[in-house]
Amino acid sequence: MEVTMDPLFLAWSYFRRRKLQQCSDICTKILQDNPYDQAAWSLKTRALTEMVYIDEVEVDQEGIAEMMLDESSIAQVARPGTSLRLPGTSQGGGPTPAVRPMTQSGRPITGFVRPSTQSGRPGTMEQAIKTPRTASTARPVTSASGRFIRLGTASMLTNPEGPFINLSRLNLAKYSQKPNLSRTLFEYIFHHENDVKNVSVANLKHQKNLLALYCCFNKKLLFHHQALDLAAQATEHAQFKDWWWKVQLGKCYYRLGLYREAEKQFRSALNHQEMVDTYLYLAKVYQRLDQPITALNLFKQGLDHFPGEVTLLTGIARIHEEMNNIPSATEYYKDVLKQDNTHVEAIACIGSNHFYTDQPEIALRFYRRLLQMGVYNCQLYNNLGLCCFYAQQYDMTLSSFERAMTLVANDEEQADVWYNIGHVAVGIGDLTLAYQCFKLALAFNNDHAEAYNNLAVLELRKGRIEQSKAFLQTAASLAPHMYEPHFNLSILSEKVGDLQSSYTAAQKSEDAFPEHVDTQQVLKQLRQHFAVL
C-alpha cells in the first residue's frame, strides 16, 4: 500500500528542524491547491520570517539624520557622567589614548564589535560624514529606514513571483480580529517586509491623521502611503491587556523614532507582565534618548526580577564601557561569565581590557579560551599574535600572524594584520621590514591613518622631511581623533621652523588628548616663543 505523509505535517516537521526553505516550498504547494488553507499560510509566514529574523534588541543603527537632528535631548550640555555623548567626562579612571587607542567617537577601542561601537555619536556633521575605519562601508549610515528598505527588497528578490503577502491588499482590520493569525502576520511584516509603518500606527482613529501628516512631511515614510494599524487594532481587540502587543507597538514606535511613545508602551507592557525582552527594549530606548543612568537603573530593576540574566548583565557592562567606566564594565562582564562562561563577548572584552592594561599574559589566556571554544578567525589570531609578542613568547607570534593572514576575509583586515606585523618589526628593530609592512597595510587599505602616521615617522628617520610631512597630514585628515599625527606634525613643523603650523597642530593634539604631557610642553614652548616675538 502506498504510504504518503500529510504534506502539512511534513512541512511542520521541516519547520521544527529549521529546514525553512523546504518547509516554505511545501507550504507553497499546499497553498496552490488550496489558497485558503490558513494553517499552511501561517506556517509559510513563520518560515519566511524565521529566515530573516534578527533579534530587534541587537538591531541598532542610528542614521545620520537621527544623530544630527536629535529632538529628544534634554540639555545641550549634559552633566558629567550622565551622557553617552561626552565620553571623556567619566571619572572611572579609563585608560588614556596613549595606552589604548580611541575610536572616532572618543571611546576606547572595545574588544567586541557591536552595532553601537561602529557608529558612535559624532559631535559635528563633518565627523558624522566621516565613517570610522571599523565600519567597512564607504558611506555613513544615512538612515535607519534606508537599510530596512534595502533589506525588504532583498528579501523580495528571493521570491521570483513577487512578495508572498501583498500588504497593500490586506485587510488588516480583519486580521487583527484573529488572534491566531495576527501575531504571525505582524512578525512577518516587521521582520520580513521591514515595513514598520504598516504594522504600527496610532491607537485611536484621529491618530491616523497624525500619521498621514507624518507621511506627508517625512520623506522617510513617503513611500508607505497606506496606513494600517495591525498592532494597534490587535491591542484594541485584546482590550489593551496583552503585553506582547504593547511591546510590538513600542518596537514600531522605536523604529519610527517616536521614542517617548515607545517608552510609554514598554512601560505599560512591563506593568502587565515582567519580561526580559521588554526590559531590554526599554533600556534601548533610554540609551537612544541618552539617559544611560536610567537605563542602568532599569537593568538593575530587571535583574531583581530575573537574577543572573545574561542579556541584562551584558547590557549593564556595555553601558559602563560606553561611558568609559572600564573597571565596572569588566566587573559586570565577569558576572556574565559566572552565569555563562561561554559568553564570547564577555571573554573578548575582558581579554582586550587585560591587554590594554599591560597584562598581555592574562589576555592571552582569555583569547586562548576563545580559541578553545572554536572561535577561528583572523581577529582572534591577530590578537593572539600581539599578546604573544608583548608577553615575550616570540616563537608563537609570527605563526599566529601567519594564520591570521590566511584567515583574512577582506582587505581591511589584511591591512590591519600587516599593520600589526609592522609593529612587531619595529619592536625587533627591523625598520626595513616595518616600512614594507606599513606600505602593505596602505596598499590594502589606503585610509589606514595609523599606518600613515608610523610610515611618516620611519620616513623622517630616513631624512625625507617632505614625504614625512605629507604622510602626517594625510593621517591627520583621515583620523582627526588620533592625537599622534597632530603631535608628530607639531614637532616636525617646529623643527623646520614653521611655528604657526606647529602651534595649530599642537592645539589639535591637545583637543584629541588633553592630558598628553608632551603636547603641553610643546604648547608651552611655543607660547614662550610667541611671547618673545
Add this chain to the structure above:
Amino acid sequence: YSSLVIQPHCFMAVFLHLAFSNKHILLHSHSYPEPGVCACVYKRNHLSSCQLSPSGHHSLCIQSMDGMLMFFEQDSYSFGRFLPGFLLPGPLVYNSRTDSFLTVSSVRQLESYKYETLAVATEAENRQDPDLPLKTGGKRLTPDWTFVLGEQALDLSVPSFSHSSSAVFVLGERNLYCLRDNGQLRFMKKLEFNPSCFFPYASVMNGTTNLLLANHTNMLLIYQDVTLKWAAQLSFVPVAMRVANFPDLKGVVVSLSSDGHLLCSYMGTDPSFFSTPKVDAREADYEQVDAEMKKLQKIIREATRTQETTLMSKYLCSLSSGVGSSTVVAFSAFLNGRYPPADLTGDISVSYNSPTGVPRVLQSRFSLPLALVCVPSFPAKTTKFKITVDTNQPPVDIKSIFPEFSAKSEDKDGNSLAFQFLSGAKVTVLASKTSQRYRIQSDSFEDMWLVVKELVQRFNQHFSKLGVKDFKKSFSGPLPLQEYFLSVDHHFQLRVSAQQYQDLLSERAVQFRAIQRRLLTRFKDKTPAPLQNLDTLLDATYSQVMTLAEAAEETRAQLEEAFVRLRSATHLLVLLLSLWQSLTPDQTAILEATLLPLLQDTPQLGWEESCDAAVSHLLRTCLSRSPKDQATTLAQAGGLVLGLPRDTVRLKKHITLLCDRIAKGGRLTLASEANVQIPAQVQSLAAPGESGRRKRGRDTVGIRIIKSESSSLSDISSITVCLLSFTRSFFNLFLILLPSPSFLFQT
C-alpha cells in the same frame, strides 16, 4: 516519521512507527506492563503528539493535525474536543498536580485546560467549522488560565521529581520559561541561539531544576535554572533528549537525531579541543628563502629608484610620444545656459600605468573653436563699451585672421567684423586702416572677452607664422574698471539676495515646523482639541515655503550666470592689465590666480571675499611700499574668517589700488614671499574648486620654506618616542554574537 516517547517509570525508548494514508491508518498498538502508558492511533486524523493523562487510568490523549484532542480510556475512544482557534499543533502536556492539559496554541499563549472542562465541553463531531457559533448543547471550551508567550513553543514539560515544587517549563523559540501551576512566571531566560529540544531531568539543589537543552549549533547545554553549568558538543542537532537509567547503565543522556540515530552518551571531562586546520606547513629551505628574499628586495629597491627618476622627468614626456597607437575620442560640448561661457578651454587628463606599474597622470589643455558660441553678423556702429588694442606691426586684414566668420559676412569693407553670440549679444571688431590699432566694441562688457582673447591668440599665431619675432601688443588704457565694477556689483547683489532668500526660507521652515509640532500634539492628544485654523496656517506656510524655494532657485540660476559673466569680465581685465603693463606669463598667472581664486561660487565661500583676501595679500607682500610693511601686516593676518562682505567698496578700492601699483611698476612675484610665512588666511582659501595653477604656485612656496631651513633638522628622537607609545593600535575583535560550537569547560 518516528516519535520518541519516554516512559516515566522505566525510561525506555519506544518508537512508534506510524504510517499514514489518506483514509486509512496502519495501527501499531503497544501496551506495557508499567502503569501509565499506552499508545494508539485514531482513524481519519493524523497524529502529531501524544501524552498521557490521569494517573491510575491507562489513558491517552492525542492531538491531531487539525486541532482535535482525542481521549482514550483503556484503549477505547471516549471523547474528542476541538481546541479553539487552532491552526498548527503545539506541544501538549498533562499536569497531574492540577489535573489539566497544557498546550501552546497558535495565539502564542500557554493555555491550561482542566480535564473536567474538556469533558463537559461540546463534542467535537458536532462542530464542522470551528469558527461557527455553537449549535448544539454543551459548554464552550475555555481555558482555565492563559499566559501570553508571544512566541511559539517547541516543547513543554512538567517535571515531577518533587511534589513540593510546582513548575511548568516551556521552551520557546527564543526564551526558556518556568511557570508555576497557576500560570505565574517564576523565571525566564533569553536564549541567544535557536534551541531544538530540552528536558528537565533532576533537581540537584533544593528549589532549582537542572535541564538539558540542545540547540541548532550542535550544542548540548546543561542549565541549573538560568546558570549554565556545562556545555558539550554533539555531532548532530537532536530532536529529542532524555536521561535514561538502564539496569547496568545509569544516568545516560539519550539523544535522537533527525535521521533516526539514537545516541547514548555521558558527559565527558576531557575537553575536545577545537583543532585548527593546518596552514600549509612546508619545510622552510633557508637558502631558497634567502635567495627569494634577496630577489624580492632587489625588485623593491629598483621599483623605488625608478619611481624617483621618473617623477622628475614627468613633464618631459608628452601625450603623443612613447605610445605606439593613437586613440580618437569624440565628444560633444553644450552650452550650460543661455549665456556665453567664460572659458572655451578644456582639460585632458590621461592616466596610465608605467611598465613598472607606477600609476601616472598626464594633463593637457585644448580650446574649443569660437564658432561654437557665435555666428557672424552685421557690425554695429554705436556701442557702449570699447577696447582698443595697439600692435607694432602693420595692420592686417581681420577677415584673413577670422576666415570662418568672413565667409558669410556681406560687408565688402575688410576692416570690420561682427560676432553675434547665441545669447544675442553682438561684438564688433574694427581694424584701423592707417594705424596699427584694433577696436573691439560691444554693448556688454563681459561678452568682449572671448573675442578679445581669440583676437590676441590669432594675432600671435599669425605673426609667428610670418616669422615676426618682436611682435608686441599693447593696451593704452585707461583700464575699464568702472565697467568691470558693474558686473562685480551685479554679482554681489545677486549673492546678497540669494542670502536673503535663504534666511527667509529658514525662517519660514522654522515656522512650518512649529505649526507642525502644535498640530502633532493636538492629534496625539487622547481628547482632540479644535484645530483653531492651524491647518489653514500650515497650508499657507507651506505655499510660502514653496514660493520662496522657487524664487531662491531662480536666484541661484541667475547667480550662476552672473558668476560666469564675472569670470569673463575678470579674464578680460587680467588680459588688459597684462597687455597694458606687458606682464610676463608668470606674472599673468599670479594675477589670474589672485583675481579668479574659485571656479565655483558656494554660499559659504564666494568670489568677493576670497578675491579680496588674495588681492590684499598681494598688496601687503610683493606690491607693498616697503618691505618692513610686509612683516607687520602679515603678523596680524591670521584668524580672519572669510564671509560675505557688507558691500563691495573695499574690494573695489583694493582692485583699483592693485591696478595702480602695477601701473607704477610693482612687480608681481612670489620670490619676496619666500622668507615670510604664508598667513593662515590665505591657506584657508584652499577651498573646493581651487584652480590647479594656483595650487601649484602655493606648493612651491611651501617647499621653499622647508628647504631653506631643513639643514637645521637633526634631532628626531622626540618623534620616535611617540611612535613607540603608539604601538598598540588595532585590537578589535569582530565576532558574531551567537556562541560558536564545541567545547567542554570546567565550572
